[in-house]
Amino acid sequence: IGQNLVILKEVDSTNTFLKNMASNSKPVPEGTVIMAEHQFAGRGQQQNGWFTEAGKNLSFSILLKPTFLQADEQFALTQVVSLGVVKALQNVAGNDIKIKWPNDIYYGDKKLGGILIENSLQGTKINYSVVGIGLNINQETFPPHLPGAISLYKILHRDYDLKALLSDICSHIEGYYLQLKSGKLARINEQYLSNLYRINKEMMFRSAGEVFNGIITGVTARGLLKIDADNEPKEYNLKEIEFLIN
Numbered sequence: 001i002g003q004n005l006v007i008l009k010e011v012d013s014t015n016t017f018l019k020n021m022a023s024n025s026k027p028v029p030e031g032t033v034i035m036a037e038h039q040f041a042g043r044g045q046q047q048n049g050w051f052t053e054a055g056k057n058l059s060f061s062i063l064l065k066p067t068f069l070q071a072d073e074q075f076a077l078t079q080v081v082s083l084g085v086v087k088a089l090q091n092v093a094g095n096d097i098k099i100k101w102p103n104d105i106y107y108g109d110k111k112l113g114g115i116l117i118e119n120s121l122q123g124t125k126i127n128y129s130v131v132g133i134g135l136n137i138n139q140e141t142f143p144p145h146l147p148g149a150i151s152l153y154k155i156l157h158r159d160y161d162l163k164a165l166l167s168d169i170c171s172h173i174e175g176y177y178l179q180l181k182s183g184k185l186a187r188i189n190e191q192y193l194s195n196l197y198r199i200n201k202e203m204m205f206r207s208a209g210e211v212f213n214g215i216i217t218g219v220t221a222r223g224l225l226k227i228d229a230d231n232e233p234k235e236y237n238l239k240e241i242e243f244l245i246n
């Protein structure tokens, strides 16, 4: 991953760019990475935008071809990618870097980055995946409407070499991706859970307008979040549950 690297000065979204490349007739090798110094229409999860200061942060997309996965096994890829990102960042900023389910990157209670995976299916299998990763690295300040955002700079008060970090993240993702390819699903899930934000800690949630106390106990194979509330196990998808952080 990352051997074939294209760096763009400016693009709407590296995910959109790579999706267009991959759906054209000329084959794009697996592991190709498109990185942008600036995205003017970055996209986030759930139809949100993704905004970062130009030249300071990491915005890139990786082409993977996990044709060994069924469409309903997509969450395994989410786990692999979040683990790779978190492990690479833990090496520079320590173990307070966590995965907030399903695939946000957190430091303490603040968001350091996010992941947007877009899969192209062929029948019941995945044909290819565009894995978009956005991380706040050298940005020193955030606008007031983003109080929950943080960067590596704000944590460590120094600048990082974006390309060196990119290559480190790519090799970590590759390691986990190869584990997945060789069928080590249980091991990946175990590592995902041991790096999950607020696992096994009592906290407040909101679902369907109702606020309640519960404990995250794990995730299902399809990526639902398992929460125990009043000793009753429940499962939620991303749209159904909100974390109430302080």
Ligand code: BTN
Residues within 6 Å of the ligand: 012, 013, 014, 015, 016, 039, 041, 042, 043, 044, 045, 046, 048, 050, 058, 059, 060, 061, 104, 113, 114, 115, 116, 132, 133, 134, 135
């Ligand atoms: C989220 O937390 O909502 C996901 C954010 C994903 C942002 C990255 S930046 C590189 C790639 N290109 C995009 O347009 N989005 C992803």
